[in-house]
Amino acid sequence: MSRKQRHSRTSRSHQPEEAGDITNAAAAQEGEPLKLPPRRKKFPSSLHKVNKWYYNLLFFLFLCLVAFLFWYGNTFSS
Numbered sequence: 001m002s003r004k005q006r007h008s009r010t011s012r013s014h015q016p017e018e019a020g021d022i023t024n025a026a027a028a029q030e031g032e033p034l035k036l037p038p039r040r041k042k043f044p045s046s047l048h049k050v051n052k053w054y055y056n057l058l059f060f061l062f063l064c065l066v067a068f069l070f071w072y073g074n075t076f077s078s
Helices: 003-007 021-032 045-076
Strands: none
Touching: none
């Protein structure tokens, strides 16, 4: 259950939503530590996608620069 759902002031009853929440609620009553999924698995990062776009953009700009310099050199050379 998310923090917003736990601490909201709505009139909804506080019931576990998933089977994992039921086992965690039972474990909490028995004094055992909660077994939660790793944060990396629950909230996957998109950093590798951003890095891929960034490096592809840099490569494309480099190719444009090389093409422009060749064009400039051929056009304005005497």
